[in-house]
Amino acid sequence: GLVNLGNTCFFNSVMQNLLAVRYLKDYFLNPVAAGASEGPLTSALRRFFLEINGDNLEAFSGNAKKRHRDYTTYNPKGLFGALCSKSSRFSGYHQQDSHELLRCLLDGLQVEGKHKESEEKNSANGKEDHTFVDHLFGGQFASTVTCCECGHSSSVLEPFLDVSLPIPFITAKSLEGCLQAFTKLEVLSGENAWGCDNCTRRKATKRLVIRKAPPVLTVHLKRFAQDMRGRLSKLTGHVAFDELLNLSPFLSTSRDGGLYRLVGVVEHSGTMKGGHYVAFVRGGSAGDGKENFWYYISDSDVRRTTLDQVLRSEAYLLFY
Numbered sequence: 001g002l003v004n005l006g007n008t009c010f011f012n013s014v015m016q017n018l019l020a021v022r023y024l025k026d027y028f029l030n031p032v033a034a035g036a037s038e039g040p041l042t043s044a045l046r047r048f049f050l051e052i053n054g055d056n057l058e059a060f061s062g063n064a065k066k067r068h069r070d071y072t073t074y075n076p077k078g079l080f081g082a083l084c085s086k087s088s089r090f091s092g093y094h095q096q097d098s099h100e101l102l103r104c105l106l107d108g109l110q111v112e113g114k115h116k117e118s119e120e121k122n123s124a125n126g127k128e129d130h131t132f133v134d135h136l137f138g139g140q141f142a143s144t145v146t147c148c149e150c151g152h153s154s155s156v157l158e159p160f161l162d163v164s165l166p167i168p169f170i171t172a173k174s175l176e177g178c179l180q181a182f183t184k185l186e187v188l189s190g191e192n193a194w195g196c197d198n199c200t201r202r203k204a205t206k207r208l209v210i211r212k213a214p215p216v217l218t219v220h221l222k223r224f225a226q227d228m229r230g231r232l233s234k235l236t237g238h239v240a241f242d243e244l245l246n247l248s249p250f251l252s253t254s255r256d257g258g259l260y261r262l263v264g265v266v267e268h269s270g271t272m273k274g275g276h277y278v279a280f281v282r283g284g285s286a287g288d289g290k291e292n293f294w295y296y297i298s299d300s301d302v303r304r305t306t307l308d309q310v311l312r313s314e315a316y317l318l319f320y
Contacts, residue, residue, distance in 0.1 A: 142210075
């Protein structure tokens with residue numbers, strides 16, 4: 001478990017899910033990936049992974065405290081402090097949004113990674129810089145507008161580190177339904193009309209697809225909505241999701257595959273004014289026989305749970 005430093009459940013729930021991502025764990029436990037030019041946030045996250053995955057956790061910096069015969073509690077003050085140095089909005093021990101925390105963390109790691117790559121880059125290699133964040137979490141949308149008259153089309157590519165999905169509860173109460181609504185064909189006419197470069201006609205269709213699927217897919221269900229007066233409210237209710245996610249219907253091509261397995265979930269309970277974040281994560285690996293074990297983690301409280309209970313959670317973030 002992780003010590004709650006003061007309303008930091010939003011941080012702890014995200015970090016528990018990142019600890020469960022095998023690709024990320026492999027990267028940070030690989031000494032070859034470390035370097036002298038590594039930024040402070042990246043260095044703090046590497047230390048976080050190394051200390052938690054070390055053979056003798058309690059030997060590190062006094063950050064560990066035995067709380068249970070099977071589980072250890074770790075104090076993440078070093079990593080949280082490094083993150084607050086990047087973004088002061090997370091300091092002050094106020095409840096924050098776990099998705100904003102995740103984006104701030106990934107963006108910060110990405111910036112530090114690009115700085116490191118630019119220092120180490122061979123001048124003879126003119127390829128675009130890509131950080132480990134891009135390699136693991138980076139995907140790409142393709143938005144294509146097609147003229148209904150002549151068939152001329154134009155596409156715009158947009159990178160992403162996570163997929164933020166609106167929840168149209170009237171038409172969709174499942175993750176697949178949210179993806180279908182997000183990528184559905186849209187007719188552009190009237191005020192939204194498009195001027196075709198080929199025939200100058202204005203009626204067109206617009207379609208968003210995933211051109212490149214990332215190795216680690218993070219889905220954000222947009223449960224916090226804002227009305228016309230700027231007031232925030234929470235969209236409650238269960239959005240069904242499965243252990244396996246087939247992304248193929250939403251890809252521009254099938255060459256990248258698209259079959260994902262659930263790694264973890266962040267759940268928010270309560271209201272906009274007050275609530276609590278918890279994590280559900282898949283634990284272990286094929287080597288230790290615990291790859292199908294699931295855990296419910298609320299800060300320092302760690303319990304075994306079942307996949308059925310995970311799939312019944314009111315998910316806010318999903319990691320595949």
